Amino acid sequence: MDFLNPRALRWKIAALAAAACCAVAAVVGFLVHDATRERGLRVGTDRTLTRLIAAEREYDRTGKAPADIDVRSRDELPEPLARDLATFAEPEPEPEPETETGAVTESGPPDTGAYATWYDADPPNWFWMWGAVAVADDRFLVVRDDMSTEVRSLQLLDRSIVKSVLAALLFVVPLAALATEPINRRLRHGARTARRIADGDLDARIGTAGRARDEVTEMASAVDDMAAALQRKLENERRFTADVAHELRTPLMGLVTAAGLLPEDDEAAGLVRDRLRALNALVEDLLEISRLDAGAERARLDPVPLGELVADVVRRTGTDTRVGTVDAEVVETDPRRVERIVVNLVTNAHRHGAAPVEVTVTGARITVRDHGPGFPADLLERGPQRFRTGASERGRGHGLGLTVAQGQSEVLGARLTFTNAPGGGAVATLDLTPHASAA
Numbered sequence: 001m002d003f004l005n006p007r008a009l010r011w012k013i014a015a016l017a018a019a020a021c022c023a024v025a026a027v028v029g030f031l032v033h034d035a036t037r038e039r040g041l042r043v044g045t046d047r048t049l050t051r052l053i054a055a056e057r058e059y060d061r062t063g064k065a066p067a068d069i070d071v072r073s074r075d076e077l078p079e080p081l082a083r084d085l086a087t088f089a090e091p092e093p094e095p096e097p098e099t100e101t102g103a104v105t106e107s108g109p110p111d112t113g114a115y116a117t118w119y120d121a122d123p124p125n126w127f128w129m130w131g132a133v134a135v136a137d138d139r140f141l142v143v144r145d146d147m148s149t150e151v152r153s154l155q156l157l158d159r160s161i162v163k164s165v166l167a168a169l170l171f172v173v174p175l176a177a178l179a180t181e182p183i184n185r186r187l188r189h190g191a192r193t194a195r196r197i198a199d200g201d202l203d204a205r206i207g208t209a210g211r212a213r214d215e216v217t218e219m220a221s222a223v224d225d226m227a228a229a230l231q232r233k234l235e236n237e238r239r240f241t242a243d244v245a246h247e248l249r250t251p252l253m254g255l256v257t258a259a260g261l262l263p264e265d266d267e268a269a270g271l272v273r274d275r276l277r278a279l280n281a282l283v284e285d286l287l288e289i290s291r292l293d294a295g296a297e298r299a300r301l302d303p304v305p306l307g308e309l310v311a312d313v314v315r316r317t318g319t320d321t322r323v324g325t326v327d328a329e330v331v332e333t334d335p336r337r338v339e340r341i342v343v344n345l346v347t348n349a350h351r352h353g354a355a356p357v358e359v360t361v362t363g364a365r366i367t368v369r370d371h372g373p374g375f376p377a378d379l380l381e382r383g384p385q386r387f388r389t390g391a392s393e394r395g396r397g398h399g400l401g402l403t404v405a406q407g408q409s410e411v412l413g414a415r416l417t418f419t420n421a422p423g424g425g426a427v428a429t430l431d432l433t434p435h436a437s438a439a
Helices: 009-062 079-089 148-179 181-198 215-260 267-294 306-317 335-352 377-382 401-412
Strands: 070-072 098-100 103-105 116-122 126-136 139-146 302-305 321-326 330-333 357-362 365-369 415-420 426-431
Touching: 009 116, 009 126, 009 139, 009 148, 009 181, 079 116, 079 126, 126 148, 148 181, 181 215, 215 267, 267 401, 302 306, 302 335, 306 321, 306 330, 306 335, 306 357, 321 335, 330 335, 335 357, 335 365, 335 401, 335 426, 377 415, 401 415, 401 426
Parallel strands: 321 357
Antiparallel strands: 070 139, 098 103, 116 126, 126 139, 302 330, 357 365, 365 426, 415 426
């Protein structure tokens, strides 16, 4: 099912939308997390400094620290606090006095700012804000404030952000998949139309449904223009082929009539008659192809004993061909077209392959095999091509026999396939089973 295909365009777009959503959420989440963390640290720092200032005032007034405040020596301080306090204790160099119009100006005392704070974090359960201030030589008031509340608030915020992102994804991904459905529908319609054109329906067009003027519309318009140009070109070629064949037919009949007046025992006359027969066959093939291309051929179906028909057709070719039947069926088909196909396949096998040539009728299937070099790779891949025999080892010829056989099989609604046998040789199979051409 196309909707569940993970490679479908809708899911690629949905994945892109999800990735964009995650990227935006990650950036916003990082900024919110960082801002909230900084705010928590400021709140903790301010709370610690407030306690320190209050404790310092009480110590200055009473000579004793409050019960919840420690008094420690420098050696008892945590190393980061001791380092910061030592930095604060270093005196700043006094500025040199400046004179201006003979007056001497002295700077005031330096700001020594002896308060120091330190955030001590050791996840998952240790989060403290330390503060210290010097109150006497080697005597410091020390405050330790619990930051767990701020940390838990930050963790709850992170979890809320993650849950919000997941909830958004549950909404965004299906919405993106559904939003791309109109585009997918137009693309599928274009693909089906292109396949119809490839299968021979040159009148098929994608069209421009709706008012959308986007890249898909441009592609549909380009494909329609291409199909129209291809249709014009093929129609011109068909018309040219039919006109040439018709124009050649009249003088050819005159040549055949004239050749009939030549002496029977003359070698040159025999060569002329042989070439005229080949030319006449070529013209007839061209006329038949032009009718097939124009879609003017219609099958006349009758019940036919397939084994007897094929045996009689092969016998009338006058070739050394083996015929075998295995449970041959009576088939509703056009015997004249089946005869044309079998004759062309047998003639092609003798002309381009090697003996022995075998024709086998199995049920409603006719198989023609030779023991020559086999069909060339180009024919196996693309099917019969007009005026191409495929490879030099297949011999000479104008390459219309297999093209005619292919066209007649399509008129019959049959399936004609070309393969090479594992042991060597070309194998052509005509399957007259109903609906075989759609298999």
